[in-house]
Structure formats: structure tokens, C-alpha cells
Amino acid sequence: MKYLTEFRNGEIAQRMAREIRQVVTRPWRIMEICGGQTHSIIRNGIDQMLPPGIEMIHGPGCPVCVTPLALIDKALAIAAQPGVIFCSFGDMLRVPGTDADLFQIKGLGGDVRVVYSPLDAVELAAKNPGKQVVFFGVGFETTAPANAMSVHLAKRRGLKNFSLLVSHVLVPPAIEAIMSSPENRVQAFLAAGHVCSVMGYWEYPPLADKFEIPIVVTGFEPLDLLDGIRRAIIQLEKGEHHVENAYERIVTYAGNLEAQKLLAEVFEPTDRTWRGIGVIPRSGWRLNDNYREFDAEERFQISGIHTEESPLCKAGDVLRGAIKPAECPAFGKECTPRHPLGATMVSSEGACAAYFNYGRFLSAEELAGGGVAYAQ
Amino acid sequence: MCLAIPGKVEQITNDGDARMGRVNFGGVVKNVCLDYVPDVVVGDYTIVHVGFALSKIDEQSALETLELFRTMGALDEELATEEEAFARAANAPQSPCPDGSCELTGRNLRTDPAKTESNQ
């Protein structure tokens, strides 16, 4: 695939890793904000290619993982109602609520459907006037334009049976919260390229200045990530702290103005609870007064939900970067993708799932197997 | 956050509600909403997330970036001493196919017969 495959060239990647080894003189800790970046790093073994002393701290950029348990329980309650078609991205299906997950609700007869795009949910609403169609709008800024367009179209078409269950979270407030925390260990950030394709990166210079940290906007392919890491390390070595765009083929400073226009028309900032982290002020979006009628939480007044987190689950520590997934006592024992205690083990962008599925509970030596003699 | 894939715009229609495009992702074609990229025309590449194009791909920039990447790690071989270069090469991760016969640029395989060690 053009503009994808070229950025996975293994030979170039190995040379870039060598270049990084040339530049490093001290240990550094870099956080990649986005679950997609984490996934790519672990899957491709980017962390294994870095010189010892460079630690990648995995950030809370998994919107499924940070959606509050109470909201997941509300989603389950709505999905279980007769007359409701509940639509979501495939990711959400196995995220555990207090008592069940969407997959189980589907098994019990709930009409739960996986869709590729929120527009598919709007079409379902148009084709099923007798049903209430609810779309679970979970995501960072990357997904918000799609959700905004879906309610915008629903409104324009006069669809009374479409609503959005909103769980939108924003990156800059998350960076602020992480850097302000007393336990913070992060020294540089890799910002999320696709978030920035929407929002631009004008929000980051104030953060870079305030906390004196380098912030590099990167893509998601191995070469993009290695380049971002390289640039961050060069800044760290020089004691610099500014914002760099390492994803220039997609990201501009101002971002996508068309998208931002519609976002402003549909959403407004709100405080949000990040599961495992707590309330971060003005860190999310909700539907504003123009579109409040499409808010599923308002339309379905769900009450009496009993929400309880697993006492064993340390997803919050993982999401804050305080521990690595394999350091959690429940990792691989009480908590596996088959029986997840928290969202990080089941979301395909969750750090725990990445560690488990790609074998980060084995050492690099154990994974290396017989070496070149055996590999063909 | 997340999964956005590059594709080539092959056709654009305005179907009343929205500006839609047929976008080709390496042979798989899907209908995509182009409302957020009004400047994209047929032949352009764009990045698509959950059925929406979010940004035009600046092809010139992509090529320049790749060029830059290709030059990395190459110079230092000349600058280092022989011992350093040897030590680095010995410790560097081995390429999967030291003879270069496998495709390192990715897993795409055309439907022509595969080139393998036994029929090269």
C-alpha cells in the first residue's frame, strides 16, 4: 500500500536504530501518548531496537481504556433494552463492565452491531424508524469529526431515532495532567499524528514551554516512530524543549479547519473522568445545546447502576505510565484477554493487551529463540 | 487515535447529503466521506479514519521524508573506525535474509509464482 509500506522498511529501520545509538549518551524516558503508537511499538519490537536506557512509557491514549466504568455500564443497560439497536466499533465489544460486556448482551438477545463508521449507524436509523439507534462515540480528537458529522447529518435529515453516547477525550489536557502529577517520570512526548491531523499542533508549544519537555508529533509506522524517538532524544541530549512535526506528510500546524469548524458547532468542552486516572478538567467533549437532543445519556435516563471496579485491576497505574503491564501482579494470571479485569487487557490499543499478545512477558532472549541459525 | 489508512481518490460524487469519494486502499475500494477535505481531487492520496478522509497526503513531503530516512545510519559507517564498525555490525539485529532474497519492504506478494531459494 502506497504511503504505508515504504514506512515499514526493515533495513532502513535498523539503520535508524543505529543512528539513535550514535546519539544517546544518557538514559531518557519518553512517553508515546497514543494506543496506536504503543501497539505499533510493541508489535514491531521498536522498544527492543532502542539502546538500553531509553525507556518508552506507554500513555493513556486508548480511549476505550479511559472510558469510565459507569459509562460502560450505562452503555450495557441501553444495549439490553428492547427496541434499541446499539452500534459501536469492534473494540468496545469485549470491554468488561461491572457485570457483563456488550458481547454477552448480544448473546442474550440485545441488538448489538459492530459498524465501521458512525455513518453506518445513521443509515441504520434511517432504515429502522421503529427502533432507537444508539452509537457509542468513543475516541480522541481523531474520531470526533466522524461523530460530529453523524449527528449533524442526523439532524439535517430529521432523524428522531438516532442518538450518540459520547465519550470523547482530549490529548493536551492529558499531557498537562501527566506532567503535573508528582509521580511523573516522563521527559518527552511523542504526540499522536492522527489527532494532530485534525487539531493541528498549535496546542502543544505552551505545554512544551510550561513543562520544558520536547514534544514530537509522529506517525504510526516503524520508521515514523523511530524518527520521532530520534528527534526527541536529540532535543533531550541538547537540553532543548520545543515542538517538532515529524509527520509532515499528514499534519499541519493549524490542522483541519473544516473539521474544527464542525466540531465547534457540535461539541463543547467538559470535565471528564478518565478511568484509572480521575477527573481531568475540560478534558473531554460533550454535545452542546444545538445537539443536546441527540445525547443518548439524556434520551435514556439510566439510573440505579451499581458500578464496581475490580480490586485487582491496575489499569490506572498502567495508563499513567507508573508500571508496565507485565509488572501488574494479575497480568497473565487473573487477567488475560480471555478474562480481562480491565479495558487495557482487551482493547486492541490497550498496553496490557499488546504486552500479552506480543509476548512481552518473555525476555528478549527468550523471544529470540535459536537466532539466525534457525531463522530462514 | 488511531487506525487511519492512506488511499487514492478515484471518483468523487456529491450525493446530496455529503461529498463522497471512491477511495482505493491498495486494491480495496471503499466509499469515504470527503466533506472534511474539500481541496482533495481525483488522483490525490488521503488518510481515512472510520469512513472519513481527514487530510490530504502531501506526496512531495512523503518522498522527502523517505529520502531523508534512506540516508540515515549510512554516513557513520565511514566515520567510525574499523573496530567500531565491526562491533556495531556484529551487535546489530540481523536482517532476516542476509542474501537479500526476501522482501524487506513489506509482505505484499503479487500473485505471480513466489521467488524462493529453490526456484531462483
Add this chain to the structure above:
Amino acid sequence: MPNNDAPDFSNWNCPLPLRDYPTIVMGHGGGGKLGNELVEHLFLPAFRNPALEHLGDAAVFEPGPGRLAMSTDSFVVQPLFFPGGSIGDLAVNGTVNDLAVSGADPKFLSASFILEEGFPLPQLAAVVKAMADAAAMAGVHIVTGDTKVVEHGHGDGCYINTAGVGVLRPGINVGPSHARVGDVVLVSGTIGDHGMAIMSVREGLEFESQIRSDCAALNGMIADVLDAVGPSVHAMRDPTRGGLASTLNEIASASDIGIEINETKLPVRSEVQSACELLGLDPVYVANEGKAVFFVAPKAADRALEVLLQHPLGRDAARIGVVTPQHPRMLVARTAMGSNRLIATQIGEQLPRIC
């Protein structure tokens, strides 16, 4: 929604007296006149062979000398017709392949149908024709069968069960627990075709593409390999649901060995790769219906690969890995980066992701 393989049912000349009932009714499963008409005018002409024509309660045949292998599978695929095949092809080829990878020469099949009331007869005819064609291609006979009908709303149109009997080749002793350290792992062709063909049609996730199922009978290709290097083949499997990853993990567990594959060597069609990228799927987990993996002693690996490449179904065969004593019971892949990653056993069905 273009589907170049949408079956054309208009060509089927519905024979009397089936024309009286254009759709399946309860009576077709009753064993009475209607059921007999179905056998006489649909199944018999399609599957024609001496054992079947006897129409006894049991088929009687001579399998030939040697030990017997038997396998059964039920087929519940949705949609029934997809690019590159149908439930009929799967029903025959699936059982043929299970026998073939066990080292047996497939010979005789049974075919049981559970049909939903209201299922259109032309569609049944198309399924039956596909089965007949597949059986002829594989060189097997469908010698006995059954038809039951369930009320409308209690079935997905058509479910099929096939059971098959084959004769084991003498001197061949293959099994999932027989892989040995040093064995070379071969795959007979591109992976992920069938699963993505299904994905391309199934409700909710539709693409316009040329991805076709690879559904095929492998007994001919496997026979060629066994003819050439028979005793050197330690294990064979056809990776169906769960993909290549599941099959290799199963063999790793059963044989208590580790497997290391080279990701850059995996044959994947570019459209399948693209479709997987779009859906966030990994081709190693996507279903196949016309592929086999072989664990072959190192000295015979080159010859086995050569034989595969010469067969029409093995044109894209490749050597993808080796068996190692390291990381026992685990499948590890060497990435294009030169790093290693585990390919875990998949939990449930792979879900498309966005984020």
C-alpha cells in the same frame, strides 16, 4: 454492492415434479413422497455413483486395503454464497482436506442437510451442484445422505454436515504431536483469502474488491508431496478458522516445541493485506479453506517445496519457518524490523478495530 460472484439461479431448469414446490416445505424432510422426489430429481442426478444409486439406508462400498480414517464437519457459513465459493464447496472440500492432512486418501462422503422451510429450491440446486463439482474435482463420491427441514425462522437457510472416510497411506505417520526440532515449516500458498472474502460480503463490512475464497480440495497436492517425500512429513494441517496462527500454535502445543516463522516470508495477496489493514486485522488469524502447512524434515524440505510449487494449488507456496527447542509451545515471528514478537493463540473471533 457489487458481488461479481452473485450466483445466477435463473439458469437452473427445475425438473418436474420439483417445480410444484419452488421452495423447501416441511414435507421435504418427512421421508415421504416429497423427500423422495428431492433425492431422485436433485441429489441423485448431481452426485451420481453406484453406491448412492442403491438408495439403501446405508451405503455399501469397498474402501480398499489399509487402515481407515474418518472425519466429520458441519458447515454453517453465512452468507451461503461468497466470492470464490459456497457452502457446498466448503462442505465437500473441508472434509476432504481433513482426511488428506491426516495422511489418508479421501474416498467416500456422506452429506446431511438441515434446510429451513422456505429455502428457495434454485439455491439448494446451486449448493448441490457446487458439491457435485467439488466431489468430482476431489475424486470422491457422495454415497449417502439425509435431509431434514426445520420451521421457518429456525435455521439460516441451509446447514450441511459431511462425514468422510479415507484410506491411510501406508508408511505415513503424521500428526500434530509429531513435529520435531529442526523441521522446516512450509505453507502451500497465500493466507487470509477465505476469511476476507467472507468479510467482504457479510453485513456491515462491505468492500468492493476481488478477494475470492481459496476453497479447494487439497488431496491431490498433498498426494504429490507424500509421493515425493512421504516419511519426511511429520505433521500437516489445513488452517481454517483461526488462521495460520491457530494451527501453528496447536502444533507447537501438541508437539511441545517452539516454532519460529519469518513474517516477511508469509505469502499474502496484496488485496488481502490491504483489507486487513483497513479492518485492523492480522492475516495470520484470518481463515483459509484451501491451504496446508507442512512440517518436513530439513533434508526433504527443498524437494517438498518444489513439488508444491509445481501444483496449481501450491503456486505461492513458501518456506516460512522452523521448529526450535526455544520458547516451547509458543509461536514467535521475526518481524521485518529484525525483532521478534509472539503470535499468541487468538481469543475468540478477531474483531475489526479502529482505535
